[in-house]
Amino acid sequence: MIILKYRKTGSARYISHIDVLRGMGRILRRAGLEPTFSQGFNPHMNLYFSPPIALGLGSVAEYMAVDIPEVSPEDFLKKYNAAAPDGLKGISAEYAEKNPNFAANVKAFVYRTELKGSAEALAKIEKIKDVYNITYTQKGETVTKDVGALIRKIERRGDSEFFFTLAAGAEVLRPDRLLKQLEVDFGIEYSLPEVTKTEQLFGVDNPR
Amino acid sequence: MPTLEQRINRILLNVEKPARYTGGEFNTPNMKKAQAHNKLALCFPDVYEIGMSNLGLSILYHAVNALPAWTAERCFAVKADMAREMNANGIPLFSLETKTPLREFDAIGFSLQYELLYTNVLYMLELAGIPFRAADRKNGNYPLIIAGGPCTVNPAPTEAFFDIVVVGEGENALVALANLIDEEKQKGFDRERVLERAECIQGVYAPARAHANNKCATSGVQNGDKTSSSGTRKRTVLKAVVEDLNGDKTSSSGTRKRTVLKATVEDLNKVFYPLKPLVPNIEIVHDRAVMELYRGCGSGCRFCQAGFYYRPLREKDAQTVINCSKAMIENTGFDELTMSSLSSGDYTHLLEAVEALKDFTDKKRVRIALPSLRLNSFDGRLADYTRKSSLTFAPEAGTQRLRDVINKNITDADIDNIGAMFEAGYRSVKLYFMLGLPTETDEDLDGIAEICRRLRALYVKTVGRKDVTISVSCSVFIPKPVTPFQWERQISVEEMRTKQYYLRNKLRDIKGVTFGWHDAETSELESVLARGDERLAAVIERAYADGCKFDGWTESFDFAKWQGAFQKVGVDMGDYTRAIPTDATLPWDFIDTGVDKSYLLAEREKGLRAEVTANCRDGCNGCGANKLGACLAGKL
Numbered sequence: 001m002i003i004l005k006y007r008k009t010g011s012a013r014y015i016s017h018i019d020v021l022r023g024m025g026r027i028l029r030r031a032g033l034e035p036t037f038s039q040g041f042n043p044h045m046n047l048y049f050s051p052p053i054a055l056g057l058g059s060v061a062e063y064m065a066v067d068i069p070e071v072s073p074e075d076f077l078k079k080y081n082a083a084a085p086d087g088l089k090g091i092s093a094e095y096a097e098k099n100p101n102f103a104a105n106v107k108a109f110v111y112r113t114e115l116k117g118s119a120e121a122l123a124k125i126e127k128i129k130d131v132y133n134i135t136y137t138q139k140g141e142t143v144t145k146d147v148g149a150l151i152r153k154i155e156r157r158g159d160s161e162f163f164f165t166l167a168a169g170a171e172v173l174r175p176d177r178l179l180k181q182l183e184v185d186f187g188i189e190y191s192l193p194e195v196t197k198t199e200q201l202f203g204v205d206n207p208r
Numbered sequence: 209m210p211t212l213e214q215r216i217n218r219i220l221l222n223v224e225k226p227a228r229y230t231g232g233e234f235n236t237p238n239m240k241k242a243q244a245h246n247k248l249a250l251c252f253p254d255v256y257e258i259g260m261s262n263l264g265l266s267i268l269y270h271a272v273n274a275l276p277a278w279t280a281e282r283c284f285a286v287k288a289d290m291a292r293e294m295n296a297n298g299i300p301l302f303s304l305e306t307k308t309p310l311r312e313f314d315a316i317g318f319s320l321q322y323e324l325l326y327t328n329v330l331y332m333l334e335l336a337g338i339p340f341r342a343a344d345r346k347n348g349n350y351p352l353i354i355a356g357g358p359c360t361v362n363p364a365p366t367e368a369f370f371d372i373v374v375v376g377e378g379e380n381a382l383v384a385l386a387n388l389i390d391e392e393k394q395k396g397f398d399r400e401r402v403l404e405r406a407e408c409i410q411g412v413y414a415p416a417r418a419h420a421n422n423k424c425a426t427s428g429v430q431n432g433d434k435t436s437s438s439g440t441r442k443r444t445v446l447k448a449v450v451e452d453l454n455g456d457k458t459s460s461s462g463t464r465k466r467t468v469l470k471a472t473v474e475d476l477n478k479v480f481y482p483l484k485p486l487v488p489n490i491e492i493v494h495d496r497a498v499m500e501l502y503r504g505c506g507s508g509c510r511f512c513q514a515g516f517y518y519r520p521l522r523e524k525d526a527q528t529v530i531n532c533s534k535a536m537i538e539n540t541g542f543d544e545l546t547m548s549s550l551s552s553g554d555y556t557h558l559l560e561a562v563e564a565l566k567d568f569t570d571k572k573r574v575r576i577a578l579p580s581l582r583l584n585s586f587d588g589r590l591a592d593y594t595r596k597s598s599l600t601f602a603p604e605a606g607t608q609r610l611r612d613v614i615n616k617n618i619t620d621a622d623i624d625n626i627g628a629m630f631e632a633g634y635r636s637v638k639l640y641f642m643l644g645l646p647t648e649t650d651e652d653l654d655g656i657a658e659i660c661r662r663l664r665a666l667y668v669k670t671v672g673r674k675d676v677t678i679s680v681s682c683s684v685f686i687p688k689p690v691t692p693f694q695w696e697r698q699i700s701v702e703e704m705r706t707k708q709y710y711l712r713n714k715l716r717d718i719k720g721v722t723f724g725w726h727d728a729e730t731s732e733l734e735s736v737l738a739r740g741d742e743r744l745a746a747v748i749e750r751a752y753a754d755g756c757k758f759d760g761w762t763e764s765f766d767f768a769k770w771q772g773a774f775q776k777v778g779v780d781m782g783d784y785t786r787a788i789p790t791d792a793t794l795p796w797d798f799i800d801t802g803v804d805k806s807y808l809l810a811e812r813e814k815g816l817r818a819e820v821t822a823n824c825r826d827g828c829n830g831c832g833a834n835k836l837g838a839c840l841a842g843k844l
């Protein structure tokens with residue numbers, strides 16, 4: 001099993017998860033990489049992905065596990081990158097004994113974003129703790145929810161660069177919902193297409 | 209100030225399937241070539257998923273990008289949600305590759321695949337901020353607007369919108385045109401001179417100069433087809449065309465148009481073919497590698513425009529097909545390869561090519577699909593190489609008599625041959641028929657039900673089970689230009705509904721049969737636009753202004769609005785649906801497709817007598833098209 005860490009940037013941000021799955025099959029085929037196939041009437045490549053990222057967000061920390069015999073991680077990465085479109089280039093590759101089951105083990109995602117606003121507002125955001133209510137619409141209904149516990153960490157670097165560590169796995173906090181609320185509460189400005197996932201944090205079986 | 213690309217990114221999350229508008233596909237050619245100082249936008253007036261499935265567009269795109277002096281970019285019709293966002297944010301229609309406003313291109317080429325896309329051309333021009341009519345673009349440094357694709361077989365209804373119309377096979381003509389524009393730009397671009405010189409390229413028609421003196425007639429003609437080896441023969445043809453000018457062809461507007469000879473590629477083994485086609489990031493309609501096998505068709509089905517329009521009959525060699533197929537799979541990673549042509553089963557080297565590819569495709573786990581097999585060309589051995597889910601056949605008519613009228617050379621015995629394929633493992637059959645054909649009666653509709661009954665019995669007999677599904681799909685016959693049936697009447701909407709209802713009742717009692725049919729109103733409009741003349745430009749503009757667009761989409765087609773548009777402009781749809789006297793001048797008579805009008809007329813008369821004409825693969829029938837190039841490399 002090879003685990004590939006890859007990015008999803010530029011125009012690739014707008015490719016849905018299901019389309020990425022199909023696209024990966026094509027990348028591997030033109031790379032001349034030959035993963036094992038599932039059995040059955042409609043065989044497909046044995047590929048396993050980390051949880052889908054929301055359409056439009058960038059990422060430099062997506063993972064795909066590939067069941068493929070007889071190839072070193074270095075070779076895999078080289079061949080993969082020669083066949084991958086710009087927005088889906090590989091960052092690193094390594095061996096794993098078995099399918100790491102990303103979805104079951106993921107604990108949190110780290111997102112990077114620029115926030116523009118008054119010094120006072122930005123300072124307040126940095127200090128958000130314990131209790132924080134956000135309001136959003138879901139299936140046509142307005143929901144208000146305390147997500148304080150789902151915000152694992154807020155880190156500010158320099159003036160406007162923020163890193164939000166948000167819960168993932170069983171309970172998820174979507175960055176777009178949090179940012180929208182920050183805009184409402186603190187009058188800050190941000191651009192969703194410029195939000196990037198920089199890390200995925202896994203539990204015990206951390207594949208990285 | 210944010211760039212156009214940044215402004216576009218901000219609206220993308222508000223629209224459905226944003227990847228339609230981003231570009232970024234694998235195999236996108238380099239848009240920053242050092243010497244590329246000319247830009248062509250290739251526009252397809254339908255959504256991304258449909259446009260990206262079009263082989264012609266892919267060929268032109270990569271052929272122009274192969275020129276050092278040019279880059280070609282793509283643009284598709286945006287859906288209503290995107291158009292709303294663009295209008296609200298002051299974003300003009302842009303190209304996918306570099307997000308450049310269309311207005312800034314040197315030339316824009318529209319692919320006219322289908323008459324019901326005409327309003328979408330206006331829709332795209334409006335979003336781009338470009339006036340509809342060529343006459344209104346004379347000043348203002350607008351891009352040259354070019355049309356190509358199957359619909360240019362009759363340029364009359366839309367020619368007011370275009371500076372240049374390319375008739376026939378576009379790849380060499382467009383490259384010649386691009387070279388000419390490049391040359392003229394360096395001299396200081398003069399629109400008039402460009403049009404005048406463009407006319408010398410085979411297949412190029414400049415509507416504004418339809419009645420002007422054509423200067424290339426005597427000075428020799430620039431043949432767009434670089435693969436041509438027989439310059440002399442071409443010149444003879446053109447001499448004939450020039451002489452024709454002294455004949456009495458008059459257009460409906462009363463004055464004569466210069467005859468335009470269709471562009472033809474002579475050698476399909478030498479012509480450009482894209483071996484690195486784009487790999488879409490979202491699912492498109494034909495999401496696979498497409499290998500073209502041949503052009504033209506020897507069957508001579510009398511209703512089929514493509515079958516006559518793309519003559520002469522030219523094939524690629526087996527080796528070309530094998531090499532190109534392998535290269536495409538390696539360069540794209542597609543898991544499916546389609547062998548595509550008008551009737552792929554007729555291809556001389558089909559079995560040879562498919563067998564030679566088998567080891568390669570097995571190893572790569574690539575499926576080979578043969579989409580357009582004809583009943584009488586199906587070779588049982590090929591069944592082993594293709595998918596075993598569904599068979600697709602097109603008898604087109606229910607009785608032997610009517611199949612003879614339309615020259616669909618399929619016999620009842622051929623239909624019974626399907627038994628062999630049931631044995632090979634197929635459990636479902638898709639059958640295509642046409643309703644409203646010339647001379648059709650209820651008996652012919654009964655024949656469709658009869659075929660279904662027979663196929664079902666055949667399945668039960670050969671397989672011993674009853675789980676076969678038969679899907680019957682009926683389109684509406686439309687008399688199309690440059691076919692033997694170009695003079696026939698278009699059946700009315702009411703008559704068509706009666707036929708559809710009648711057949712539905714007949715098929716209802718047969719187990720395992722589903723029935724689908726094509727909308728009669730859409731077909732009526734398609735018919736009017738297909739045989740239309742210059743008067744229709746105003747109607748298309750009116751219909752668009754009244755809100756018609758995406759007319760090929762059931763959910764947006766609004767027949768009442770179209771009827772209103774005809775009424776407001778004062779044009780009677782009936783003028784274009786009724787039978788046309790065979791001695792009348794047709795709006796497309798000035799287009800020379802190579803096939804003689806007298807041949808079409810003779811075929812029509814044979815058809816009405818229910819006499820068949822053999823496939824010209826068995827011997828030339830003398831249609832005249834081989835004046836443009838030898839059929840099957842001179843073997844016929």
Ligand code: SF4
Nearest residue numbers: 824828829830831839
């Ligand atoms: S010239 Fe002869 S062989 Fe060629 S398309 Fe016409 S009828 Fe067929």
